[in-house]
Amino acid sequence: MRFSTAFLFSFFLILGCSSKQPVGPRFAEVVCKDFVATVSDLGEVGSEEEFQVIAPFTTKINWMKEEGSMIKRGDRVAELDTEKQKEELETALLSLDQKSCDLAVExxxxxxxxxxxxxxxxxxxxxxxxxxxxxxxxxxxxxxxxxxxxxxxxxxxxxxxxxxxxxxxxxxxxxxxxxxxxxxxxxxxxxxxxxxxxxxxxxxxxxxxxxxxxxxxxxxxxxxxxxxxxxxxxxxxxxxxxxxxxxxDREDNQLQLKTIKATIEENEKLISACQVRAPQNGMLVYGQVYAGDDMVKVSPGDSISEGDTLARLSNPAKTLIRVSCNALDLAKLKVGQSALFTLDAYSDQRFEGVVSSIGAVGQPRFRRDKNDVRVVEVGVRATRSDPRIKPGMTANVEIETSRMKNSLVLPLQAILHDKQGAFCLLSTSGKSVRTPITVLDTNETEAAIAPGLKAGDRVELSEDRR
The missing domain is CATH 1.10.287 (Helix Hairpins)
Structure with missing residues (x-):
């Protein structure tokens, strides 16, 4: 009985100590500093001069030359499986012989x-x-x-x-x-x-x-x-x-013969195309196909559909990073903007680049995107040639869309909105006063505002935006 009483006392003591204590409002100061807005996203290293190698038919990849190899025009880059085409060709040849014999008898x-x-x-x-x-x-x-x-x-x-x-x-x-x-x-x-x-x-x-x-x-x-x-x-x-x-009957028979001969020609063409050769010189980069909603690189043993990109041949001397940026940021992006990027293989090294092209057509980010998120392809060219930057690498790109010197900056958590527009809660004499503000630009964490507040002002942070 004593043990039970002691246990209950300890339980309620711990419960009381661990109960959530009320937390007061949090504040931040308005600061004056250089404000930088960026658009960040993932990209893939490619080239301004790039040739796609397209799968001529749906099949399985038997063999591919090692990724990263330097390829000359006409070199063999892949071998596709043709067992199905060979079976269809054999069947069609037998059908042609049988049909020719039947036609003579008929x-x-x-x-x-x-x-x-x-x-x-x-x-x-x-x-x-x-x-x-x-x-x-x-x-x-x-x-x-x-x-x-x-x-x-x-x-x-x-x-x-x-x-x-x-x-x-x-x-x-x-x-x-x-x-x-x-x-x-x-x-x-x-x-x-x-x-x-x-x-x-x-x-x-x-x-x-x-x-x-x-x-x-x-x-x-x-x-x-x-x-x-x-x-x-x-x-x-x-x-x-x-x-x-x-x-x-003659016309029907001729049509049947034509169909059989077309099947033979098509399969002979596909069998001859199983040895995929390079259309141009370049570095071999494996193509990507959809696996569900994700794009994954193809490899020997994978199945590939007709029209899919089997590989790309890139000119490593003209590096270009292709970044899929949210279409909502399109108005912020301009050719000539500076960019920084890192590579997964060299995550501690930052490389400089510049926006060289902006796509005109938005495309779905994912093949089955219920939210219909659209992206545009933005090309970022490396400022300096670097042997570490190779086609096929994944890059984390940050594009600088605007820079304001000596701007008033406050956290995004301090900005609220109502029917009258944007405002913040300015702390004055221990009270929070609604103060209208004009937002000039934002980045992922901060906003630049027009003069009205001054550096050192304290503003209340919204709980909803923590």
Whole structure:
């Protein structure tokens, strides 16, 4: 129990001692000194004379010459992987052979089809002509040969009937007198009846031949003509389609061949481009590509996309640092402004430079920047040549945008704003008095103001800007 009481006492004692004590306002003095405003950002050492080596296609980097090497025009700087292109080339060559063979077979088959259909259409046209002639004969012609044959048969039978007509009375008389048998008489009478029947049939046949065909015969023949015409039209249509299809098929096949040949040419071109050579003399600096939102240097084994910068060839005698400055600072930047920069490799050494160029177009700082921060490229040329400054190095650059001698300066923490403008809280007789000020320029920590306050005045620092 004693231990618990002592523990609680110690706990509350420590808690009381560690509780936050109220802090009074902080103050700073207005000083008179030279004010310098700068724009600072990171840059990369390059050259005023620089040539980009662009990746000709999307692939993997198999090999690259060591960065920093001095390269002559035509030297090999990288080797790109072409396994995919070689596979596509082999496939395209096989497709070309197969397609050429298929086209030869299709051409032969097409010619055979057209020839066969032409012969069939010709035969069908002839068959239709025959059926039309038959119909025309039925409508307008008579079979004179049959009419003569029937007429002659009628005449011959008529003569036989005339003879029998004379003989029958004599035969009946002979039979009645017993000079002829019953059988002979019956035979003669039966022949007479048969001849009468035959002559009647022949006369009917002769009348039909004179009159022409029956409606059933005409309908049947017209049906044959219609069937022959339909077959002839079908074959003509098939022949027309076959002939019309030939140039279309030929055009399609030529287009397919052209596509295959283009694929072959493209892959042969890419395979020949896998040995990347320098377009100009210069120091080799590896290119940079996006990895997420960051730019990283490429290296052997990396994948690279068509159009990416594989490398740069820089003239080390014309050093130029490319700095990405916030576009909001564009109005402050001017060609000819002095600059200081350090290199990561020589962080304790400050080098002098001068602004030589300012980009006209703002670009996103990051590829996927939700805040849409825009930057402009500012070129800074080193004032003196130094062998330590090499292309590809990272530089921390500070550009002097303005300098004011004997200016009134106060910390940014002392400046407040409201609807009436900028002001500060001037400490007078222990009180803070709102005092309007005019800000002439600012840097990262201080502001130069127009006369109004005087050196030595104490101003209150804002808690919000600590």
């Amino acid at each position: 051409k032969a088959n097409s010619e055979d089809e057209v020839f066969s259909l032409a012969r069939q259409a010709e035969a069908a046209d002839h068959g239709l002509s025959v059926e039309k002639l038959n119909l025309n004969f039925l409508l307008h012609g008579r079979d004179q040969t049959q009419m003569v044959e029937v007429s002659q048969a009628i005449k011959a039978i008529d003569e036989q009937i005339s003879v029998l007509a004379k003989e029958l009375p004599e035969r009946r008389s002979l039979y009645q007198r017993g000079f002829a048998s019953k059988e002979e008489l019956d035979k003669a009478e039966a022949l007479k009846k048969e001849l009468d029947f035959r002559i009647k049939a022949l006369r009917v046949r002769f009348g039909a031949l004179e009159q022409g065909p029956l409606d059933e015969e005409l309908a049947k023949q017209r049906g044959k003509v219609a069937v022959a015409k339909a077959e002839r039209d079908r074959l003509r249509q098939s022949l027309f389609v076959a002939k019309a299809r030939r140039p279309i």
